[in-house]
Amino acid sequence: MTQVPPYPTQLAGSSSLLAKYLTKDIFDKLCDKTTANGYTLAHAINSGVQNPDSGIGVYAADEESYDVFAALFDPIIYKYHGHAKEDKHQSDLNSVNLKAPNPDPTGKYILSTRIRVARNLRGVPLGTAIDKDQRDKIARDISAVLCGFTGELSGTYYSLSNMSEADRLSLVGDHFLFKAGDRYLESAGLNRHWPHGRGIFHNTDKTFLVWINEEDQLRIISMQSGGDIARVFERLATAIDMLSTKVQFAYSDHLGYITSCPTNLGTAMRASVHIRLPNLSKKSQELEAIAQIYHLQIRGIHGEHSSCQDGVYDISNKRRLGITEVRCVQDMHDGVVALIKREQELAL
Numbered sequence: 191m192t193q194v195p196p197y198p199t200q201l202a203g204s205s206s207l208l209a210k211y212l213t214k215d216i217f218d219k220l221c222d223k224t225t226a227n228g229y230t231l232a233h234a235i236n237s238g239v240q241n242p243d244s245g246i247g248v249y250a251a252d253e254e255s256y257d258v259f260a261a262l263f264d265p266i267i268y269k270y271h272g273h274a275k276e277d278k279h280q281s282d283l284n285s286v287n288l289k290a291p292n293p294d295p296t297g298k299y300i301l302s303t304r305i306r307v308a309r310n311l312r313g314v315p316l317g318t319a320i321d322k323d324q325r326d327k328i329a330r331d332i333s334a335v336l337c338g339f340t341g342e343l344s345g346t347y348y349s350l351s352n353m354s355e356a357d358r359l360s361l362v363g364d365h366f367l368f369k370a371g372d373r374y375l376e377s378a379g380l381n382r383h384w385p386h387g388r389g390i391f392h393n394t395d396k397t398f399l400v401w402i403n404e405e406d407q408l409r410i411i412s413m414q415s416g417g418d419i420a421r422v423f424e425r426l427a428t429a430i431d432m433l434s435t436k437v438q439f440a441y442s443d444h445l446g447y448i449t450s451c452p453t454n455l456g457t458a459m460r461a462s463v464h465i466r467l468p469n470l471s472k473k474s475q476e477l478e479a480i481a482q483i484y485h486l487q488i489r490g491i492h493g494e495h496s497s498c499q500d501g502v503y504d505i506s507n508k509r510r511l512g513i514t515e516v517r518c519v520q521d522m523h524d525g526v527v528a529l530i531k532r533e534q535e536l537a538l
């Protein structure tokens with residue numbers, strides 16, 4: 191008989207969505223449930239239990255996790271994305287529908303623009319439950335597909351196992367590569383067998399990059415200096431189209447692209463700028479208010495959970511599910527236009 195874990199009392203002081211929605215009743219309802227990949231409630235909540243400072247605190251192992259643990263995941267998804275159980279997701283990667291002239295043509299505020307999507311393969315467990323052979327196979331198969339790309343997207347695959355420490359640190363420092371040792375991912379089981387099966391593909395200019403087997407099996411990234419958001423989106427859409435002709439991704443009509451963290455469901459897209467806002471940085475309530483109106487998330491520029499330095503922020507769309515990719519980027523664009531306008535007013 192499987193042993194049922196006790197209710198995690200460590201959540202008492204946490205403000206995560208896990209702590210908010212994992213009542214004793216929900217816990218009792220879900221604590222003996224398991225998905226076909228052997229994923230239990232204890233696995234799904236471990237990150238939030240071990241890291242009480244989590245914002246969310248849960249991870250999935252497969253599309254089935256979102257059904258089996260729906261009593262916990264549904265309210266989290268609704269709170270984060272405003273997407274209800276009966277809602278459907280929609281996709282639109284057509285750059286013609288995006289109205290995003292460069293908000294900063296003189297380059298005074300926007301340092302760089304980056305848009306990424308997460309993808310996972312249909313029928314393969316997510317990184318939280320994948321085994322070593324399955325992970326290695328993804329790295330082999332996907333890098334082979336990417337190495338067949340031509341033109342602007344042609345590039346090289348670099349495995350993390352063979353990379354020198356100096357090269358790795360330089361790629362991380364320049365914002366191209368994921369960091370090692372994230373404690374939220376660690377306790378979600380996403381760092382198992384590190385660094386095996388992990389790697390990065392990129393073109394010569396490092397404007398098109400694909401992370402393999404980090405938080406999601408693929409993170410497809412388009413980025414460049416400055417604020418030409420439309421160009422970055424167009425490049426990403428082309429790359430996604432090309433990959434989609436070779437690989438089948440996990441997708442549902444309700445949840446869109448299936449990802450290990452529920453915040454990434456749907457478009458799985460985060461469109462961001464690194465932007466200098468020295469005056470607004472002294473008025474954090476105003477900054478937060480604009481972010482809320484335009485559905486923006488504010489991060490520091492050294493990745494998630496990093497803090498702001500010298501008035502430079504990572505500003506991105508917060509919503510990803512139940513809205514299209516074009517809408518995600520439009521949220522970010524329109525919010526950035528508003529932030530720059532206010533920054534200019536404050537400078538007068």
Ligand code: ADP
Nearest residue numbers: 302303304365366460462463464491492493494
């Ligand atoms: P993700 O975008 O995959 O959710 P992170 O917030 O951890 O994850 O960011 C990953 C890396 O991408 C970090 O090094 C971060 O600084 C970099 N990055 C994010 N947005 C931009 C941007 N607009 N310009 C340059 N680098 C960026």
Ligand code: CIR
Nearest residue numbers: 244245246247248374451453
């Ligand atoms: C957390 O719960 O804080 C981490 N597991 C990361 C959640 C996703 N990131 C985010 O919403 N900023």
